[in-house]
Amino acid sequence: MPAQADPGDALIEVVDAFARSPLERIRVDVVAVPFRAPVVTATAAWTVRRSLLVTLRDADGVHGTGEIAPARGEEESAIAVLASLAHRLDGLTPAQVLTAIEEDRSADRSAELALASVIEAGLETALLDLAGRRAGLPVAGMLAGASGRGVARLRVPVSSLVSVADPEAAADAARRAVAEGSRCVKVKVGGEPDVRAFAARVAAVRAAAGDGVDVRLDANGAWSVDEALARLRAVEALRIAYVEQPTSGVADLAAVRAASPVRVAADESVRGTEAARRVLEAGAADVLVVKPVRVGGAVETLRIAAIAAAAGVPVVLSTFYETGVGLAAALHVAAALPVGDETHGIATGDLLASDLLARRPNVARGWVEVPDGLGLGIETSPDLVAEFRESAAGVP
Numbered sequence: 249m250p251a252q253a254d255p256g257d258a259l260i261e262v263v264d265a266f267a268r269s270p271l272e273r274i275r276v277d278v279v280a281v282p283f284r285a286p287v288v289t290a291t292a293a294w295t296v297r298r299s300l301l302v303t304l305r306d307a308d309g310v311h312g313t314g315e316i317a318p319a320r321g322e323e324e325s326a327i328a329v330l331a332s333l334a335h336r337l338d339g340l341t342p343a344q345v346l347t348a349i350e351e352d353r354s355a356d357r358s359a360e361l362a363l364a365s366v367i368e369a370g371l372e373t374a375l376l377d378l379a380g381r382r383a384g385l386p387v388a389g390m391l392a393g394a395s396g397r398g399v400a401r402l403r404v405p406v407s408s409l410v411s412v413a414d415p416e417a418a419a420d421a422a423r424r425a426v427a428e429g430s431r432c433v434k435v436k437v438g439g440e441p442d443v444r445a446f447a448a449r450v451a452a453v454r455a456a457a458g459d460g461v462d463v464r465l466d467a468n469g470a471w472s473v474d475e476a477l478a479r480l481r482a483v484e485a486l487r488i489a490y491v492e493q494p495t496s497g498v499a500d501l502a503a504v505r506a507a508s509p510v511r512v513a514a515d516e517s518v519r520g521t522e523a524a525r526r527v528l529e530a531g532a533a534d535v536l537v538v539k540p541v542r543v544g545g546a547v548e549t550l551r552i553a554a555i556a557a558a559a560g561v562p563v564v565l566s567t568f569y570e571t572g573v574g575l576a577a578a579l580h581v582a583a584a585l586p587v588g589d590e591t592h593g594i595a596t597g598d599l600l601a602s603d604l605l606a607r608r609p610n611v612a613r614g615w616v617e618v619p620d621g622l623g624l625g626i627e628t629s630p631d632l633v634a635e636f637r638e639s640a641a642g643v644p
C-alpha cells in the first residue's frame with residue numbers, strides 16, 4: 249500500500265471544504281432504551297442502554313446527529329462533561345471542532361480516557377453527519393477517501409450474537425440466527441463453572457449452527473491464562489474462528505496466543521491507537537476487535553485499521569450496544585475500512601426494544617446495506633426519541 253496521509257488530516261480537509269458555516273445550536277437528548285432481553289456476558293448483564301443523542305445545527309440550519317454511548321455507570325459523568333463542553337462549540341466551524349478533538353487526543357494519547365473517547369466519538373459522528381449533508385456525500389464515502397480505500401463498500405457482512413445462556417438456549421439462538429441467513433455467530437462465554445460446561449455449550453452452538461457457519465467466542469477477559477488454555481483445548485475440534493479477549497491484560501493475551509489452538513482476538517485491550525500498537529507489538533492478537541465508540545470514533549478506528557493492515561492483522565468492528573445512530577456510524581466506518589472483508593459485530597440493534605430511527609438500514613441474510621443518503625443517511629424518529637427520552641437540553 250502506498251504511504252497514506254493521516255485519516256484525521258484528510259477528513260478535516262474535506263469537512264473544512266464543505267462545512268464552513270459555524271455551529272449555532274447543540275441539542276442533547278438523554279435516552280434510555282431497554283434491551284428486549286438482558287445481554288449477559290462473563291462480566292456484566294446489560295438491561296438498558298442509556299445514551300446521549302447530540303444534534304448539532306449550523307448557522308444555515310443544516311444538522312448532524314451523533315450518539316455518545318458511555319459504559320454503564322458513566323452516563324451521569326458524560327452528561328456533565330457534555331454540558332460544560334457545549335457552549336465551547338458555539339460559533340466554531342465543524343472543522344475547527346474536529347481539530348480541537350484531534351488536539352485533545354494527541355494530548356491524551358497515552359492515557360486511557362474511556363469517557364473522553366465515547367464523547368469524542370459521538371461528537372465526531374454528529375460533525376461528519378452534518379458535513380456529509382453539506383457535501384452531498386454519505387459519511388462512508390468521506391471516510392473511504394480519508395482511509396485511502398477510495399470507494400466505500402455498499403454493504404458489509406455482520407455476525408449474530410448469542411449471549412450467556414444454558415446450552416439449549418444458546419443452541420436455539422444460534423439456530424434462529426442461521427435460519428435467518430447469518431453465516432457468523434458470536435457466543436458470549438466465560439461464565440461457565442468449568443471446562444466441561446464450557447465445552448458442552450460451545451459444542452451445542454456448533455451443532456446447531458452447522459458446519460458452514462463461523463463460530464466466534466467472546467470471554468470478555470474472564471479467564472486466567474491457564475483457564476483459557478484448558479478451555480480452548482477442549483473446543484479445539486469445534487473449528488472456532490477465534491476467541492475474543494480470553495484474558496484481560498496484553499501480556500496474558502500474548503501468552504494465551506502463543507499456546508492456544510484457537511486464534512486470539514483483542515477487544516477490551518484496544519482502547520485507542522497506542523493501545524492497539526502495543527497489542528500488535530506484543531504479538532498478542534491474530535485479530536483486532538475495534539469498537540469505534542471506545543477508541544474515540546471513526547478517525548481513530550481508521551488509524552488502528554491502518555497499523556493493523558501494515559501488520560497483516562484483520563480488524564473486526566463491534567459495538568457497545570448503541571442505538572441506531574451509533575450503529576449507523578459504525579456501519580459507515582466498516583464500509584470505509586482500508587482493507588479486508590471481515591464480518592463485523594455491528595448488527596446489535598435487534599437486542600434493543602427500539603433503534604430510535606424513522607427507517608433502519610436494511611439487514612438481510614447476514615448483510616447490512618450502507619444507507620446511501622447524505623451524511624449517515626438516517627433520521628431519528630421524533631416520536632421514538634420522545635418515547636425513550638429521560639431528559640433534553642438545548643444550548644443556547
Ligand SMILES: [Mg+2]
Pocket residue numbers: 466468492493515516537566
Ligand atoms: Mg468483545
